Amino acid sequence: MLIIPESLIADLVSSEDAFTAVEATFAAMARGEAYNFPVVREALGEGRQYGFKSGLDRSGGQLGVKAGGYFPGNAAKGIINHQSTVFLFDPETGRPTAMVGGGLLTALRTAAASAISIDRLARPDANVLGMVGAGHQAGFQLRAAARVRKFQKVIAWNLHPDMLPKLAAIATELGLPFEAVPLDRMVEADVIITITSSPAASLMSAHVADGTHLACMGTDTVGKQEVEPALLGRASVFADEVAQSVSLGEAQHAVAGGLLDATAITPLGDVLVGRHPGRRSAAEITLFDGTGVGLQDLAVAAMAVRRAEERGLGSRVTV
CATH class of the missing domain: 3.30.1780.10 (ornithine cyclodeaminase, domain 1)
Structure with a gap:
């Protein structure tokens, strides 16, 4: 061995x-x-x-x-x-x-999964990246996202604002202007990555504009939650694995609340092999529920x- x-x-x-x-x-x-x-x-x-x-x-x-x-x-x-x-x-x-x-x-595989979802589902003209969370994995997420879209700006929010300067330093390294913002300004983002370990939703449906792509990467356990369930009800939802998404991912709350049918969730792999077209319009909200699979x-x-x-x-x- x-x-x-x-x-x-x-x-x-x-x-x-x-x-x-x-x-x-x-x-x-x-x-x-x-x-x-x-x-x-x-x-x-x-x-x-x-x-x-x-x-x-x-x-x-x-x-x-x-x-x-x-x-x-x-x-x-x-x-x-x-x-x-x-x-x-x-x-x-x-x-x-x-x-x-x-x-x-x-950290690398989590960021890669998020970046693949952005590559396949975000609008081609997406230029503002929103980050919700600024912990250890947030930097990996930012770097990976910047490789698949030519963002012009990064806006970010974190429960503990003192952690944001580390993320700002990475954005500066990538040549991207960075601004710390309240959550209601996430409506300005074309792509939003959530990467927290929150037990309650912080990103609300009202914080997200039509046409946004979200990569929700923090919820991987029963009880965790990053976004309001109503947001999944507005979105076309994709997952790394549907069963895991429903049982311990972000979809657990929307499905339990009757806002999302599990049969409406699409495996991201279906987009990669051409079984699903992915984004269908510029106004569509797409959401990737990345629970992290073995x-x-x-x-x-x-x-x-x-x-x-x-x-x-x-x-x-x-x-």
Whole structure:
């Protein structure tokens, strides 16, 4: 088994690599060549969450599981709140083949999924990017979004405004003007990314203009919520996986409230393989409910393994 520690990941997998891997995963899911196993998620108290995401991709030859969760007290200890490790297995024999640090990979694959949704669903002329959330993953989201659309400005809101300067620095690095705004000014955005760990909606339907594309990336657990359910009722809703979206994604609240029928949610992979046209008009609101599926983690971890093997990196152990 090859062990690839977190410290090696940045040199092995780029944001472009993650985009390619996640895009291939969406397409494989749409073709029925890959599927996710049921998510296991447990609340550990004091806001801590731990769980397992796993799946099988027959086309990519990937079988595995990501173990990890959210530990809100970590920031005070100088480590990120999201902690995870990906384990890969030989799909023919079940023998373990790799153990891969999952922290950066999770951030990269989450941003890649969001960027793919923007690439396929946002208006071509979108030029104002709205960011709701300014935590660790927000910077990855901003960089990935800027690669698929030529934005002219970034506006952002965060519950704790003192965190916004870090996001502003990334926007400046990308050559984009940045402005901290109240939530009601999100109506000026053509694309909005929500990336928070909120238990209650902050972005309301009144904050979103017709024609906007939203990538809702923070809700991945029962009880979490970033946007008002009425917003999903106005939008054409897409998801990484419909069942997961309905059970623990942003759609859980809209479906439970009768504002959205689960059968109306479209897998994003259907757009990639040409089964669904995606955006149908300039005035349409499109919303991607990105819950983060295990197959994405396996895909980026497998890429890290291939790169490590090519370069002779990592440690081999016999198990």
